[in-house]
Amino acid sequence: MKSQEKLVEGVLLLLALSAIASLALITIFIFLEGFPLILHTGLQKFILSSHWAPTRGHFGILAMIISSILVTLGAMVLGVPFGLACAIILAEFSPPRLTRILKPTLELLAGIPSVVYGFLGVIWLVPLIRTYLGGPGLSLLTGAIILGIMVLPTVISISIDALTAVPDMYRQGSIALGATHWQTVQRVVLPAARSGIITAIILGMGRAIGETMAVIMVAGNALQIPRSLLDPVRTLTSNIALELGYAAGRHREALFATGIVLFVMIMILNLTATFLARRR
């Protein structure tokens, strides 16, 4: 009986380690495949050159790094105000009855597959942008708008958690001092929930920078450092997805090396978020 309990505990521990083990395996394999190329090309040349001609031995991903960062920042500029507005409404202003319907409804945004976002981006946004703003339509701006919508569920749900975690005493104290409800939110609740909201934004960034399918469909995939919002761009993720199908040898290694850069960026974002959440 006793030994059986011990056995069960051991097996469960092994199962519990599966997530961290998978994470380790992913890290190991991506690095094993991609690192030789970084050594071969030199890290500096790999991330600081924007000359990407894999069949002729040029592996520079600077243009894609910049594009990824710009698309992500654009997505945050557009997505964060909307996400925060929804979170503040749901956590502070909306009557509880309405919140019970609105919150799960907004969460449905997370259920829509990224290919559908990309598809609708092509059908609706691309022609609009081409007609009214010029350029090819497939652009940095289009990518940023679509990603801005796609990060909403992440930003909203984590911000709501942060806002509702602020003790009611704070609100009551502020109201008792004669502040309006909005003054209370602005000067007491939001500052108190600040680190949680920053976590939400950082995780949203992680989501945006890692998104692939929607960006491939709407961002145009041109290999260049964008000069305007209307230029087509190729992100790190799209580069991998577009070329992995036919790449071989050094070229394939270069795609895994692109993966390493992406992976490191996302891990830094995630670790920052975890660190912030822990400190709270």
Add this chain to the structure above:
Amino acid sequence: MRLDPKIAQVLVKALLWFLTGLTLVILFCIIINVSVEGLPQVNLTFLSQEPQDMGRAGGIFSTIVATLYITLVAIVLATPFGVGAAIYLTEYTREGWVTQVIRFGAECLAGVPSIILGLFGFVLFVMKLKLGWSVLSGGLTLAIMVLPIIIRTSEEAIKAVPPVYRTVCYSLGLSKWQGITRVVLPSALPGITTGIMLSVGRSLGETAVLLFTAGAALRTPTSLFDSGRTMAVHFYILAREGLSMPNAYGTAAILMISILALNIAAYSLMQRFLRRYS
């Protein structure tokens, strides 16, 4: 001139409600557009006929089979690990560095983007283990993708079962494991099911992972080692190469509506479950 705080509040509230409303409008536009354009395409022939001419004509039968097959493999593989991990975290340890490492791993894994998972599945399962582009490679990679979802929801579900249940088990002379399998897990089952439903939803909509692990063969997969094109991948290829808009919309409608239905069902199941024990 300073704005009167009461007026400022009215203005700000109006702005916030406007932004929230706009977000809802975007959501409804997406759902309504895909349904209105897509649902008229969906009929029995569309569901039961093989795609013809690269998907330009015919239905989507083989992609439905591939989707269900790959999802099934992923869920069957991930559930024991996820639920086992949740049991360990809630019943067998106190909070300490071990649980922190496990939780940290699950959190980070949840943040790994699907393209990285796709690269990983491609090099490990497709190349190194020589499973090729197959249902099995796809299922294995998706299993890793949904593992954090199952761990998190199962943990929440098991935690919601009142501690009294366990005390009663001990007082009746059951061992810890007996108590877990006969009382705790059955009580937590609705919550655990929620996690599985969410994972199915996530798997149905996944594209980047499967493009590089399951491939895009249009034949109906009959074994674990066959390549299979899921509905999401099929939709992507149809839309990207402009093969057939009606068929693309039809596929998207079925996909989106099943995922949304799963998410709504999972949400209400979890709410009902949590209410029962609170």
